[in-house]
Amino acid sequence: MRLYNTVYLLLFVYIVAALIFWGISLENQNKSIYELEGMILKRTVDSVQHPALYETRIAELERRRTMGVKQYMGEGGTFLLVILVGAGVVWTSFRRSVRLSRQQNNFMLSVTHELKSPIAAMKLNLQTLEKHNLDTEKRNLLIERCIKEANRLNDLCNNMLFASQIEGRQYVQSKETFNFSDLVEDSVMDYASRYPQRFEEDIMPGCKINGDRIMLQMAINNLLENAVKYAPGKPIQVKLELEGDQIQLQIKDEGPGIPDEEKKKIFNKFYRVGNEESRKAKGTGLGLYLTCKIISQHKGKINAKDNKPTGSIFEVCLPAA
Ligand code: ADP
Numbered sequence: 001m002r003l004y005n006t007v008y009l010l011l012f013v014y015i016v017a018a019l020i021f022w023g024i025s026l027e028n029q030n031k032s033i034y035e036l037e038g039m040i041l042k043r044t045v046d047s048v049q050h051p052a053l054y055e056t057r058i059a060e061l062e063r064r065r066t067m068g069v070k071q072y073m074g075e076g077g078t079f080l081l082v083i084l085v086g087a088g089v090v091w092t093s094f095r096r097s098v099r100l101s102r103q104q105n106n107f108m109l110s111v112t113h114e115l116k117s118p119i120a121a122m123k124l125n126l127q128t129l130e131k132h133n134l135d136t137e138k139r140n141l142l143i144e145r146c147i148k149e150a151n152r153l154n155d156l157c158n159n160m161l162f163a164s165q166i167e168g169r170q171y172v173q174s175k176e177t178f179n180f181s182d183l184v185e186d187s188v189m190d191y192a193s194r195y196p197q198r199f200e201e202d203i204m205p206g207c208k209i210n211g212d213r214i215m216l217q218m219a220i221n222n223l224l225e226n227a228v229k230y231a232p233g234k235p236i237q238v239k240l241e242l243e244g245d246q247i248q249l250q251i252k253d254e255g256p257g258i259p260d261e262e263k264k265k266i267f268n269k270f271y272r273v274g275n276e277e278s279r280k281a282k283g284t285g286l287g288l289y290l291t292c293k294i295i296s297q298h299k300g301k302i303n304a305k306d307n308k309p310t311g312s313i314f315e316v317c318l319p320a321a
Contacts, residue, residue, distance in 0.1 A: 103270035118149035180209040208321040222287035231255025254311040267292040
């Protein structure tokens with residue numbers, strides 16, 4: 001990477017230096033031709049006997065010299081501009097591809113972990129069930145844990161599958177009018193049963209939407225999952241209301257919040273705040289990317305704001321049916 005940067009920089013400096021050198025030598029050439037032609041003129045036309053003719057010739061010479069300077073300065077300047085713009089474009093796309101490949105690498109690392117850890121947990125729970133004759137309460141607890149892990153695995157697979165379908169434009173969005181309030185309510189109930197005493201809800205009943213139920217369900221689940229994951233043990237508030245012809249959904253948590261400079265980036269593919277070592281919560285950086293895609297496919301908007309005194313608020317605005 002450093003070698004590429006150095007080679008690129010050297011090449012760029014060489015081209016610009018060559019261009020400047022070319023400009024200087026043209027200027028010198030032009031100057032010598034002008035001086036030479038001036039000398040020839042002095043010999044061929046007598047400035048004392050024919051002052052008018054001499055003046056005209058000198059003026060003509062001067063005009064040609066100025067034209068020459070303008071021409072090579074103009075051409076050289078345009079050429080330099082093209083080189084600068086081209087170099088800028090190449091540089092930014094190179095940086096972008098390096099960043100994407102780094103993020104993909106991070107994604108592979110975290111995805112491997114995300115896939116392996118629920119499988120390992122389920123295996124352990126099932127082996128315990130198989131080996132020991134446990135009482136009903138303990139058995140139910142282990143089964144519940146297995147279901148939780150299976151759900152996590154299922155969400156992850158859905159996100160990955162869906163991301164590749166969206167990229168390949170293979171997903172055909174279905175359109176139906178349905179009760180969005182019920183969808184949010186069901187998702188919150190599902191999470192509340194898995195994470196008791198964490199959720200407060202204020203959901204206006206009967207908000208209708210026209211869109212893809214599965215996609216929207218996935219978007220809501222991603223936001224709820226993030227609130228649970230990044231604000232562990234803290235209360236989460238879900239509010240849904242209708243303002244004019246817009247459905248407003250707010251999911252507030254009291255976690256660490258998101259720094260201002262990261263608020264836009266978190267919607268990028270594979271983007272995760274911090275680096276792999278500093279992140280405690282596991283994830284793939286796909287959830288918000290997909291959520292944002294789904295919301296914009298429904299002609300809606302999503303943004304992240306600060307909760308006071310701490311935490312994040314994810315606001316979704318969607319057109320009501
Ligand atoms: P993942 O959770 O799999 O890392 P997401 O796309 O869902 O991927 O989120 C991207 C990043 O945004 C996360 O890695 C996290 O740093 C940040 N983030 C998302 N939701 C929250 C939240 N509620 N509180 C704090 N940070 C969040």
